[in-house]
Amino acid sequence: MEKKDKNISAMSTPAIGEAGFTGDWRDMRPVINHGKCIPSVKNKPACYLCWLYCPEGVIKTGIPVEIDLNYCKGCGICAEECPAKAITMVSEGG
Amino acid sequence: MPENLFKINKEEYMLPGNRSCQGCGLSLSYRYALKALRENTILTLPACCLTVLHGLYPTTSVTIPCLNCTFASTAASAAGLVAGLNATGKTDTTVVAFAGDGGTFDMGIQALSGAAERGTDFIFVCYDNEGYMNTGTQRSSATPMGAITTTTPILTKEQHKKDMLKIMEAHDIAYIATTSPAYPIDLYDKFVKAKRIKGTRYMQICVPCPPGWGYPPRDTVKIARLAIETGVFVLFEMENGKFRFTGRSKSLAEKGNRLPLINYIERQDRFKKISEEQLSLLQKFTDNKWNEYLKKAEG
Numbered sequence: 001m002e003k004k005d006k007n008i009s010a011m012s013t014p015a016i017g018e019a020g021f022t023g024d025w026r027d028m029r030p031v032i033n034h035g036k037c038i039p040s041v042k043n044k045p046a047c048y049l050c051w052l053y054c055p056e057g058v059i060k061t062g063i064p065v066e067i068d069l070n071y072c073k074g075c076g077i078c079a080e081e082c083p084a085k086a087i088t089m090v091s092e093g094g
Numbered sequence: 095m096p097e098n099l100f101k102i103n104k105e106e107y108m109l110p111g112n113r114s115c116q117g118c119g120l121s122l123s124y125r126y127a128l129k130a131l132r133e134n135t136i137l138t139l140p141a142c143c144l145t146v147l148h149g150l151y152p153t154t155s156v157t158i159p160c161l162n163c164t165f166a167s168t169a170a171s172a173a174g175l176v177a178g179l180n181a182t183g184k185t186d187t188t189v190v191a192f193a194g195d196g197g198t199f200d201m202g203i204q205a206l207s208g209a210a211e212r213g214t215d216f217i218f219v220c221y222d223n224e225g226y227m228n229t230g231t232q233r234s235s236a237t238p239m240g241a242i243t244t245t246t247p248i249l250t251k252e253q254h255k256k257d258m259l260k261i262m263e264a265h266d267i268a269y270i271a272t273t274s275p276a277y278p279i280d281l282y283d284k285f286v287k288a289k290r291i292k293g294t295r296y297m298q299i300c301v302p303c304p305p306g307w308g309y310p311p312r313d314t315v316k317i318a319r320l321a322i323e324t325g326v327f328v329l330f331e332m333e334n335g336k337f338r339f340t341g342r343s344k345s346l347a348e349k350g351n352r353l354p355l356i357n358y359i360e361r362q363d364r365f366k367k368i369s370e371e372q373l374s375l376l377q378k379f380t381d382n383k384w385n386e387y388l389k390k391a392e393g
């Protein structure tokens with residue numbers, strides 16, 4: 001993928017953050033309550049519906065579940081779809 | 095918990111920090127389409143929100159090779175890629191054209207029809223956000239009746255949506271499938287299947303768009319789900335002409351418990367001017383299509 005093809009004059013290179021730190025777009029931030037989050041409660045891989053539905057792919061499956069706030073745009077889909085209501089959207093302030 | 099969630103390709107081909115809006119239904123769908131298509135894929139795309147998501151030269155947010163083409167030439171450029179790959183013996187690479195509804199229903203239709211008639215070995219994907227969203231929500235032939243767009247601001251759209259799926263069905267192609275970001279695993283499975291099939295494959299994704307449809311970004315999955323629950327969008331597959339309902343639409347067809355259209359309409363600002371008459375016409379239009387599908391499923 002990283003290889004340049006000399007026959008193509010205008011060829012782009014893949015990079016994370018093509019539009020910069022898109023976390024800056026956010027006015028609400030998702031906060032996970034690990035006391036309610038199913039994988040943390042059960043201490044085994046489970047649920048991960050937040051990972052499934054995140055349009056940005058910024059949620060890491062694991063124990064605990066983590067969100068990359070550098071790029072999370074704050075859409076709130078994860079909070080809406082979490083079956084355990086473990087995610088709350090809180091104001092970034094300002 | 096969906097067990098098969100763990101079977102999904104873990105690699106991300108659409109990188110974070112891209113230009114799609116908050117809660118974009120296209121972004122969510124694309125994440126899974128690319129996971130399914132994975133390596134050995136070449137994309138070709140006309141101008142649309144997806145081009146914006148791909149990014150500005152000299153950087154891109156997508157790790158799969160992609161060609162940018164013009165609206166009218168999308169399927170023709172795919173046919174060219176297929177011919178080139180064949181000539182160089184790279185027959186294990188799948189060519190995928192990815193266009194919006196404007197680039198499919200309207201501007202891309204003749205090249206797509208030509209490629210389908212020739213049986214070009216490629217996948218054409220239409221992500222349908224029911225309008226020209228990238229340029230500020232103009233009406234397309236995929237916009238439903240009663241929707242406000244910037245070109246139908248007063249009377250709303252007065253015509254029904256074009257049935258592109260029926261047009262593709264009339265081409266007798268190898269595979270047709272509809273998918274939705276409300277069901278990412280179903281979407282993923284259908285793309286995996288499409289990649290394995292030879293010949294022309296057409297996929298249509300119902301892609302809710304927060305700014306264009308007028309609802310909060312957090313509701314994208316809910317709106318996508320309501321489109322299925324009301325039958326305004328139907329999940330199905332057609333393999334060599336044989337129709338079958340899939341996923342949630344299959345159980346709706348079996349149980350006959352579709353929701354009334356109003357549950358879907360009332361949550362979107364684009365329908366805030368819809369008249370009683372338009373709403374009943376739209377319900378009738380949806381019911382007629384649904385009954386056509388039921389007949390097809392009977393065989």
Ligand SMILES: Cc1ncc(C[n+]2csc(CCOP(=O)(O)OP(=O)(O)O)c2C)c(N)n1
Pocket residue numbers: 141142143144165166193194195196197198223225226227228229234
């Ligand atoms: C021939 C041509 N006409 C018009 C345009 C301007 N244009 C760029 S994107 C776009 C909208 C495309 O709509 P659609 O295919 O539905 O994709 P969406 O933006 O909704 O994702 C238009 C009209 C163009 N780039 N080329």
Ligand code: SF4
Pocket residue numbers: 032036037038039046047048049050051065081082083084085086087
């Ligand atoms: S959806 Fe909710 S419960 Fe499930 S893994 Fe994510 S945060 Fe935890």
Ligand code: SF4
Pocket residue numbers: 030053054055056057058059067071072073074075076077078079
């Ligand atoms: S708020 Fe949106 S972008 Fe951020 S982690 Fe949740 S689903 Fe992903």
Ligand code: SF4
Pocket residue numbers: 113114115116117118119120121143223227228302303304305306
């Ligand atoms: S306008 Fe709609 S389809 Fe386009 S990037 Fe924004 S949310 Fe996605």
Ligand SMILES: [Mg+2]
Pocket residue numbers: 194195196221222223224225226227
């Ligand atoms: Mg569109």
